[in-house]
Amino acid sequence: MAAINFGYTISKPRAIDIDRNNLRKSDEILHEMPELQACIGCGSCTAVCTAGNLTSFNFRKVHTLVRRGEYEGAYEEMNKCMLCGKCRLVCPRGINTRGVAMLIKRKLGDF
Amino acid sequence: MMKRNSWNEYQKQIADDRYYYGRSCIRQNFFPGSEKAFIDILRGDLGKDLLDDPLHSSCTGIGYHSDIVPLETIMTVVARQFALMGEAGYENFVTSCITSFGVYTEVLATWAEFPETEERTRENLFKATGREFRKPASLAHTSDVMFHFRERIAAQAARRLVNAATGEPLKVVEHIGCHYAKIFPKSGIGGSEFPYVLAGMVEAWGGECVDYPERRHCCGFGFRNYLVQANRGYSIANSHKKLESMAPYKPDFIVANCPGCAMFLDKWQYAIAEMEGTTYGENGHGIPVLTYEEMAGLVLGYDPWELGMQMHQVDVEPLLDKMGVDYDPAAKYLGRNGKYIGKPASAVVNCSATDTVYDIRE
Numbered sequence: 001m002a003a004i005n006f007g008y009t010i011s012k013p014r015a016i017d018i019d020r021n022n023l024r025k026s027d028e029i030l031h032e033m034p035e036l037q038a039c040i041g042c043g044s045c046t047a048v049c050t051a052g053n054l055t056s057f058n059f060r061k062v063h064t065l066v067r068r069g070e071y072e073g074a075y076e077e078m079n080k081c082m083l084c085g086k087c088r089l090v091c092p093r094g095i096n097t098r099g100v101a102m103l104i105k106r107k108l109g110d111f
Numbered sequence: 112m113m114k115r116n117s118w119n120e121y122q123k124q125i126a127d128d129r130y131y132y133g134r135s136c137i138r139q140n141f142f143p144g145s146e147k148a149f150i151d152i153l154r155g156d157l158g159k160d161l162l163d164d165p166l167h168s169s170c171t172g173i174g175y176h177s178d179i180v181p182l183e184t185i186m187t188v189v190a191r192q193f194a195l196m197g198e199a200g201y202e203n204f205v206t207s208c209i210t211s212f213g214v215y216t217e218v219l220a221t222w223a224e225f226p227e228t229e230e231r232t233r234e235n236l237f238k239a240t241g242r243e244f245r246k247p248a249s250l251a252h253t254s255d256v257m258f259h260f261r262e263r264i265a266a267q268a269a270r271r272l273v274n275a276a277t278g279e280p281l282k283v284v285e286h287i288g289c290h291y292a293k294i295f296p297k298s299g300i301g302g303s304e305f306p307y308v309l310a311g312m313v314e315a316w317g318g319e320c321v322d323y324p325e326r327r328h329c330c331g332f333g334f335r336n337y338l339v340q341a342n343r344g345y346s347i348a349n350s351h352k353k354l355e356s357m358a359p360y361k362p363d364f365i366v367a368n369c370p371g372c373a374m375f376l377d378k379w380q381y382a383i384a385e386m387e388g389t390t391y392g393e394n395g396h397g398i399p400v401l402t403y404e405e406m407a408g409l410v411l412g413y414d415p416w417e418l419g420m421q422m423h424q425v426d427v428e429p430l431l432d433k434m435g436v437d438y439d440p441a442a443k444y445l446g447r448n449g450k451y452i453g454k455p456a457s458a459v460v461n462c463s464a465t466d467t468v469y470d471i472r473e
Contacts, residue, residue, distance in 0.1 A: 004385050010351050011344040 021069025025107050029066065033103055036063070038093040045087035045097050051080045059087060059097065066104055075108045121302040125259040126203035126249045130161045131196040133215075135208030136169040138370040144419020145404040146207055149253055152404070156267060156411055157260055162199055167192050172210040176334040182221075183235065186228065189218045190236040194244035204247040205256055209369035212252040213290030216298045219246065250298075252291060254368035254403050258300060258308045261315040269412025271317030274363075275435025280319040281363040284398070285309035286353075286376065288369025289329050303327075309368055309403060316410045325356035331379070332371030350379035354398070358391040364399045364430050366406050376400045381424045384460035397425035397460040409436060416442055421452075426461045 030036055046052055046060045057080040066074050078101055087097040130153070134146055153159045171188050174180035180188075196204055206212050222229035236242055257264070265271075272281045287306040292299025301307035304327070310320045331349025336342050353376070357365075367373040377400040384390050384397065392398040400423065401409075408418040415436060420427045421443045431438055446452040 006343075006382060006386065007340050008342075008344040008347070010383065010386060011348040013348065013352065 016065075016068050016070060018068055023069045025071060026067050026069050029100075029103055029107055033096070033100055035093070035095050036067070036100055039063070039095060040093060042092060044090040044092065048086045048090050049081075050084055050086060051082050055080050057081065059101070063100055063104065066108065071108050075105060078105045078108075120297060121300065121305075123251070123255065123298065123300060124249060125251050125255050127259075128159050128203075129201055130159065130203050130205045130256065131199060131201035131247075132161050132163045132253075133167055133170070133192060133204060133206035133208075133211055134163070135206075135211060135370050136173070137374075138207060141370060141374040141422075142402050142405070142419060143422060144408075144417065145402040148404040148408045148413065148418050149207065149257070151413075152264075152407055152411060153256070157263060161205075162201055164195055164199060166195050170206075170208070170211040170214045172208070172214045173334055175214065176210065177338055183231070185214060186218050186221070186232045187235045187239060189215060190232045190244050191240060191242060193247060194236065194240070194242035196247065197245045198242075202245070202248040204250050205253050206250075207253050207370075209252065209288030209290045210371070212250075212298075213294050215250055216295050219250065220295060222246070252299075252308075252368065254291075254308050254312075255300060257403055257407055258311050261312045264407055264410060265315045265317075268316060268410045270410060270434060270436070272313065272406070272410065272434070273317050274433050276433070280317055281433070282321050282361060283313045283318040284321050284323070284326075284357050284360075284362040284365040285313055286330060286365060286367040286369075286372050287327075288367065288372050289333070291368065309366055312403060312406065313366065316406070321357060321360045321362050323357045323360050325353045328353050328356075330367070330369075330372040330375045332369070332375045337375075346375070347379050347382060350375055351383055354380065354383070354391045357398075361393070362398055363433060364401055364427075366401045366403055368403050373400055373402050377424045381458055381460045384458065388459060390460055392425070393429065395462070396429060399423065399425050399427045399430045401427075401430075409434065414438065416445070424458075424460065 041060060041064065043060050046058050049057065049059055051057045052059065057077060059081070062074055062077045081101045083098055083101065085098045091097055132150070138146060150161060150163055153161045168188065168191070170192070171180045171185050175185045193204070196202065204215065206215060222232070233243065236244065272283065273279060274281060287309060292303040292306055296302040299306055299308065300311070313320050329349050330353065331337070331346040336346040365376050367376060380391065380397040390397050405418045405420060409415065415427065415431055415438050444452050444454050
């Protein structure tokens with residue numbers, strides 16, 4: 001094939017296609033931690049996150065992506081969590097967020 | 112079931128005769144035969160009066176949409192076109208370009224909403240050129256005019272949009288330019304959600320429209336998306352999304368009413384094929400992309416090379432064969448007076464991948 005350098009490539013869509021994503025791991029996580037379904041996405045967890053204060057770690061973003069079947073890099077991201085548990089103190093829905101961090105690491109080590 | 116009345120709101124009055132023709136500034140390069148075909152069809156086949164005025168200029172829409180030309184300036188340029196039309200004794204403006212159509216509609220709506228801007232424009236135009244203008248009695252895109260006469264064209268048709276071998280209607284993807292009815296939904300036939308302008312032509316001439324998921328998605332031409340090279344990946348991604356979505360329906364060709372859409376859906380197929388090796392048509396070829404003038408021209412029996420179809424990136428021969436159009440393959444790259452205009456290098460989009468790799472045809 002002719003290798004032409006156009007100076008750009010076809011941008012990948014940023015839309016998440018839940019029909020195409022494999023939701024098995026996501027379902028497992030929600031099965032073990034059903035309270036995560038109560039998340040309203042307020043972002044308080046991320047706002048108080050000590051790790052997020054110093055790095056680009058964003059707990060809300062990671063667990064939202066995981067729930068939608070976007071697992072790539074989630075394990076590495078979650079390793080930035082220091083398990084301090086401040087997020088759990090502020091969660092208005094009382095979700096065991098530290099447990100969520102541990103669960104995602106346990107389930108998605110292979111991804 | 113209750114009858115929908117809202118449909119009536121999305122119809123528009125299209126003048127029957129005496130048009131002032133506003134050309135597109137980029138179309139002459141991309142699809143050079145199309146505007147000529149429109150003039151020939153209107154004057155020759157339909158016997159209408161159409162003035163192709165050499166004095167009129169670009170509407171400066173590209174500059175306007177890329178933030179180079181300010182609103183005041185573009186309103187004055189538009190006012191000058193209207194002044195020229197009035198001086199020539201016409202009052203029905205038809206424009207060949209979708210962006211121009213959007214610009215004229217937007218300027219007229221601005222003047223209606225804020226009369227002081229119209230006064231200021233009159234003043235600017237008079238100071239700059241000494242001209243005065245009257246607003247057009249009707250404003251239409253050339254595809255509206257073609258739609259208006261679709262039944263007459265069907266009556267005069269030399270062939271229809273059917274597969275000559277099987278008699279099956281051709282499957283057509285119709286793509287409407289965003290500036291046609293997405294800015295002012297009531298300025299287009301059928302509005303922005305159910306635009307009927309191209310579908311009406313396709314159905315009247317025997318074809319069948321393909322309804323695919325991304326039917327109303329933009330082609331990616333939007334000026335800001337492609338003017339800067341770094342953004343073009345986003346631009347091509349739009350066409351890519353549409354092509355991926357339409358390919359399973361196996362369309363025979365795509366027809367568009369916007370200069371940019373027809374060009375991008377055509378040329379991006381080349382770029383996608385070179386980048387990824389993916390083609391979307393039959394037998395590893397691309398899907399031919401036609402303008403509505405070319406489609407009308409083929410229906411009326413025009414010679415495809417007269418319509419400028421040799422300038423397409425994706426070869427149109429498979430479609431011509433399917434429609435049973437007689438054409439001279441040897442005359443493809445002969446321009447005016449039989450002068451050889453040069454042959455493009457082979458491309459993945461026009462031959463299956465193995466042909467390109469092993470150069471079997473050369």
